[in-house]
Amino acid sequence: MSDKQLGFDTLQIHAGSAPDPATGARQTPIYQTTAYVFRDADHAAALFNLQEVGFIYSRLTNPTVAVLQERIATLEGGAGAVCCSSGHAAQIMALFPLMGPGKNVVVSTRLYGGTITQFSQTIKRFGWSAKFIDFDDTAAVKAAIDDDTRAVFCESIANPGGYITDLRAIADVADEAGLPLIVDNTSATPYLCNPIAHGATLVVHSTTKYLTGNGTVTGGVVVDSGKFDWMASDKFPSLSEPEPAYHGLCFGEVLGPMAFTFHGIAIGLRDLGMTMNPQAAHYTLMGIETLSLRMERHVENAMKIAAWLENHDTVEAVTYAGLPSSPYNHRVASVCPKGAGALFTVALKGGYDSCVKLVDSLELFSHVANLGDTRSLIIHSASTTHRQLTEEQQVAAGAAPNVVRLSIGIEDADDLMADLDQGLAKASA
Numbered sequence: 552m553s554d555k556q557l558g559f560d561t562l563q564i565h566a567g568s569a570p571d572p573a574t575g576a577r578q579t580p581i582y583q584t585t586a587y588v589f590r591d592a593d594h595a596a597a598l599f600n601l602q603e604v605g606f607i608y609s610r611l612t613n614p615t616v617a618v619l620q621e622r623i624a625t626l627e628g629g630a631g632a633v634c635c636s637s638g639h640a641a642q643i644m645a646l647f648p649l650m651g652p653g654k655n656v657v658v659s660t661r662l663y664g665g666t667i668t669q670f671s672q673t674i675k676r677f678g679w680s681a682k683f684i685d686f687d688d689t690a691a692v693k694a695a696i697d698d699d700t701r702a703v704f705c706e707s708i709a710n711p712g713g714y715i716t717d718l719r720a721i722a723d724v725a726d727e728a729g730l731p732l733i734v735d736n737t738s739a740t741p742y743l744c745n746p747i748a749h750g751a752t753l754v755v756h757s758t759t760k761y762l763t764g765n766g767t768v769t770g771g772v773v774v775d776s777g778k779f780d781w782m783a784s785d786k787f788p789s790l791s792e793p794e795p796a797y798h799g800l801c802f803g804e805v806l807g808p809m810a811f812t813f814h815g816i817a818i819g820l821r822d823l824g825m826t827m828n829p830q831a832a833h834y835t836l837m838g839i840e841t842l843s844l845r846m847e848r849h850v851e852n853a854m855k856i857a858a859w860l861e862n863h864d865t866v867e868a869v870t871y872a873g874l875p876s877s878p879y880n881h882r883v884a885s886v887c888p889k890g891a892g893a894l895f896t897v898a899l900k901g902g903y904d905s906c907v908k909l910v911d912s913l914e915l916f917s918h919v920a921n922l923g924d925t926r927s928l929i930i931h932s933a934s935t936t937h938r939q940l941t942e943e944q945q946v947a948a949g950a951a952p953n954v955v956r957l958s959i960g961i962e963d964a965d966d967l968m969a970d971l972d973q974g975l976a977k978a979s980a
């Protein structure tokens with residue numbers, strides 16, 4: 552049976568895995584090992600030359616991590632994937648082969664707060680820069696691209712503002728400029744959205760969130776569609792020219808659709824070392840087995856609770872793309888037809904003070920800097936995750952001071968609404 556014919560529910564359990572050849576173990580073992588014995592010296596040389604694919608050292612590859620890589624690549628419809636130690640690591644790993652000193656990436660203003668900080672501040676240390684643009688304005692995205700631009704970056708469903716990107720329109724702009732589009736698909740997951748089907752070249756995830764789903768481990772992944780022609784211009788010399796850091800191998804020429812993935816392992820993980828460990832891969836593999844079931848419940852609960860909150864006396868507004876009142880509701884059918892995710896923000900009539908009181912009054916909702924857990928979570932972004940941003944950046948990112956972000960879990964919706972109701976009563980008292 553070819554993986555292509557199987558449905559999502561089957562692939563989330565089986566893709567990339569098989570009974571362990573040594574022991575018959577049905578579940579993917581945690582290969583808790585640093586190194587792998589070579590058959591002989593020729594075998595070792597073939598592995599180091601990338602002439603044979605196998606395991607050398609767990610900074611590069613590990614069998615447990617490899618199963619997760621293949622599973623996520625399959626669910627996203629990609630050619631290959633590289634797992635990393637966190638979502639932020641995945642973003643650096645995605646940009647690393649494309650960028651260089653003086654090069655820029657054109658990015659959406661509507662991004663995860665930590666990503667805004669990474670792109671507006673930290674990447675400058677590498678000589679890279681980011682141009683922040685309103686991605687609803689495709690003409691502005693196009694105008695921002697210059698000769699030094701090497702990628703376009705956005706989120707499918709943007710955390711936290713209930714925003715959905717018109718991925719096809721942005722992919723067309725990137726295509727026309729001969730640039731890869733990188734989509735952070737963390738908030739949607741491959742169950743709700745497949746960015747590659749909308750023209751994305753690379754998909755990144757924080758596997759910390761819904762893919763693991765149980766709040767146990769941090770991780771990230773870069774999935775490559777295998778569709779971008781790195782040889783078509785001289786913009787991506789790491790992939791199109793002999794790589795001096797790998798005895799002159801030209802990844803684009805030799806490895807075709809797997810060029811980006813092999814570069815990510817052979818250069819990215821080898822030299823940056825942002826490797827996922829096998830324990831983390833195990834927890835994420837456990838989580839992925841139930842991804843579709845969880846996402847269905849996440850979406851169902853989010854719809855109910857967002858609609859209920861929108862009519863609550865203490866609430867000024869709810870930004871959830873699943874609601875007809877959302878300006879992004881019309882994009883749900885094309886971008887994420889199974890639902891708009893389970894993250895949204897709620898603006899309270901009582902402003903900043905009510906937000907802080909609500910966060911302190913809830914009992915089932917946990918006040919944490921995380922999202923995509925089975926548990927319902929709440930955070931006041933302006934005083935926490937988005938604290939480093941200016942008020943203008945906070946507003947642009949959907950994290951204004953009078954707003955709390957909810958990550959709706961898979962508990963009983965009635966229990967969650969009862970908790971919110973008592974919390975809102977205290978917050979507005």
Ligand SMILES: *Cc1c(COP(=O)(O)O)cnc(C)c1O
Pocket residue numbers: 637638639640663665666706710735737738756757758759760769770771922
């Ligand atoms: C959490 C998150 C990240 C960063 O991932 P980490 O695993 O925390 O490094 C990036 N993008 C989005 C949308 C996220 O939610």
